[in-house]
Amino acid sequence: MSGTLIEVHSCSKSFPTAEGKGTFIALQDVSVKVASGEVVALLGRSGSGKSTLLRIMAGLIPLTSGSVISNGKTLNGPNPDVAMVFQSFALLPWLTVMDNVEIGLEARAIDRLARTRRALKAIDLVGLDGFESAYPRELSGGMKQRVGFARAMVVEPKVLFLDEPFSALDVLTAENLRGEIDELWNAKTFPAESIVLVTHNIEEAVFLADRVLVLSSAPGRVRGEVAIDLPRPHDRNHPHFKELTDYLYQVMTNPEQEIAAQAPPTVSARSAGERVPVATPRRRPLPHVRVATISGMLELIEDMGANHDVAQIAARLAVPIDDFLAILDAAVLLGFATVDGGTVTLTSEGRVFATASIQQSKEIFRSAVLAHVRIVATVVNTLEAKENKSMRADFFLDLLEEHYSAGEAQRQFDTVVDWGRYAELFEYDAGSQRVWLSDSPPAAA
């Protein structure tokens, strides 16, 4: 029951950034163990390297340093003990459901008869009877992912890897499939000994996992672990379920907070005065959030009245948790809100910003962004120093690329431009790719 199946020893993974300007560290000194009979969730925000970690354990991408031991052997190449379910389903469009499910067995040189028998059983298990001869494009998203599960389970892997398997599905379909998978697991007849689940959905992690590993972002590290000490199946109405999700929300919104190893203190038990330091913008990337979105969330919080905890606001906003956290990050960064423990409080600027007229809120935003966001201030200073008050975008992109990958640098730049434009600090012409100060348009344009 408790034998170790997969062991990751101080693994690191870095990728070279664009044009070899440096390296981007996806994972740093990560150690993880997966024991037999457990469901482990890797929870983290986007950019925390959780999918990378899963792929390293699956032997799909090589690690930069460290080692992975699977079933007692050091891993070198694809891991034969695991089977993966992909977020995007990864079905071969030219094969029928049956052929797609059989493909793993075929690779293991199992004879045709046994192959058919096992595939039919797996298809039956995921409830796709009657669709054996259908092609993936004839199926809905939920049914496609059922094929994905059947394909992974039919090979009876030691560990089943789930890479955000429900996040490409609509809410109801996801809920339905998640419940069925949980039922299969709880029935003790599951065709794998353990499950590793990658997710950014907190509820999903608490619902499915026995243990949640929280990963930090850039670089990805294991921040800590929260044991889900609930009887299976995890009842969403159990008071401790709520406590656990609240605690995880709180941990996720406060990147610097330490994670209590054992049963989490309930939210109410935490002292409200404990201020979490706001990370300086020099070290942390800008959250990719439009100004209107920030304003919208602040308005919602203002409308909700008293201080509310993060989980409630997230539920009201009905956006994916990843997006929600990014919006909250932006509000905190700009000094419009503070997060104490698990509750969000608007600052006085934030309150005015949420309710003011367009012109007023632009002014508030302008001073906030100049005071708190270094990169925007840098752009303005650079432009002011120039005689023609304008600059090629490449210059700023180059600056950003010293810290980020090319794609991330571009996204950072886009956010900077969006914020700068809203604040009427500078303008940007995508055609000529020049940035210029708002009150001094380029002479010839």
Place this chain on the structure above:
Amino acid sequence: MFLGTLALLAAIARVGAGALVAFSPSHQLAAISLDPRNLPYYAGRSVLRMFVALAASFVFTFAYGYAAARNKRAERVLIPLLDILQSVPVLGFLSITVTGFIALFPGSLLGLECASIFAIFTSQAWNMAFSFYQSLRTLPRDLEEATEAYRLSHWQRFRQLEVPAAMIPLVWNAMMSFGGGWFFLAASEAISVLNSSYALPGVGSYVAAAVVKQDLGALGWAVLTMAIVIVAIDQLFWRPLVAWSDRFRVDQTTAAVAPQSWVYDLLRSSELQRRLRAAVQPAFDGVNRILERATRVRTQVARAGSGGLSDAAFLALLAVIVAALVLLALRFVLTTVGLAEVGHVLHLGLLTFLRVLVLLAFASVVWTPIGVAIGFHPRLAQVLQPVALFLASFPANFIFPFATLAFIRFHVPINFGSVLLMALGAQWYILFNTIAGAAGIPTDLREMADDIGLRGWNRWRRLVLPGIFSAWVTGAITASGGAWNASIVSEVVSWGTATLTASGLGAYIADATGRGDWPRITLGVGIMSLYVVGVNRLVWRQLYALAQRKYRL
């Protein structure tokens, strides 16, 4: 910058003036100087021809595509016609067009010049017109409704919606066709028709002259010049155009990797561009206003039932015309050459068809694994894909003399050697498309294959081959079209006085063209078109449909 523009204009004038000189015996192959110092001038003349043809292709494209997309009746005639024109071997018509154009401009070199330009034009225009037509047919519905709701004039619609929406595929198509055009340029500059041979000043003629004089050094210079010209035009013209056209993305999503061009960046930030624009703007606005007024949409009640010909009568008339044309051609051929000749030509066509098949098989076996290996490594693909594109657009007929020399030296029978010659140009389309196809297989599918343990032949059978099938079909269609065309120049090759002739339909057409034997030209081209169109309908179209139905990713 201004000086540069002036210099460019002067150069065009200088090079272009040569096209208007009178026709004289000096415009024969013997008059082409093999001094490499003349190559820049010759290259200039060739490039000018290419661009004139490109401009003509654009004009044709807009007119033809617009007519086909906007008029139901025109569509019924124009689209099948385009389909046939697209698959007919262009080089087979060279003799017909040369004679026609010479008759049009008697005593002037302009006739030959036009014939050469027309040959290039025919290799570009059909693809481009088809691309434009398809874009017009698939305009986003909401945008069309918006232009109607705001009562945009026809000209505004054309300028603001139709052309922009068609721009990206059109530019790509033009770029690919332009690359293919070099082959026809090289084949049409120096040509023997109707018992006399002509040569226009240009790199193609230079190569032909070098072959006659057996000058390997000159050939080397020509190949180098051609390589430089292709790379320069790619960098100075096509890359900027592709980068510019990226703004016309209809779906409003930005491409994962937006096309980049240093020339475009340079131009865009230059002072010259701004001044030019300021200078041209008033004239442009004026023309714009006039066109807009002329094409204003009048409010009108939809006409109930159009007068004139009914649809059935129109179709019947069409059928009669087509039948009459076919009968006329049949009568012409049969009365002059007889049925036995038709059988003979069919047999020759089979031989050439076999060559095309062998070529496709070999090119696929050789290049598919290499293309897949490249396509699976994004960095490698990024570097090598343009190289494959370059090789595809490099006119293979520049390399023919070297191969011919090798055939003569090593006693390779031309019946087999011609396959190699045809492959010199055609194979790159297979490589290019295989790279694109492999690069297009999503990462998660490849990860899935790794995870599930698909290896070796199983991996090829289940993942790779089906994954690249669509791309391969596209490549194979292009390659086979290229090979049929190439057969006309590669089944007969010469080096100095030695001439190697394979038995095949290409050689038959080339021979009939040289002797000015009209019935045989008609018969040869007709049978070749029959083969190409037949194979297209029976094989390629089916494979394409299969690829779309089953192997779409």
